[in-house]
Amino acid sequence: MAWQPPVLGGVKPKRKAWALPEGRPDRRKRGRAGMRERAQVVAEEPLCRACLKRGVESPTEEVDHIVPLSAGGSDTRANKQGLCSPCHLAKTRAEDAARRA
């Protein structure tokens, strides 16, 4: 029988630092596709949606997922809105608190 290199059975390859944990599909668009969509949202919604509801005009600084990806939201335009930084931070904190509750 010809010599064969040893096989490391049962040893899982180490997860790369940038890779997501197994079993957690990442639906977020990254790279150029993500940047193009962010720019599109900001162009379409130059003012923060949450501030507008309160009658305040603040420039859109960040693009938010209305239903967070972690809650099963999609990475489509319909699930995105422009928010200013304080509103985005407040929404993210509320979502984190709700998830822990």
Ligand SMILES: [Zn+2]
């Ligand atoms: Zn705002």
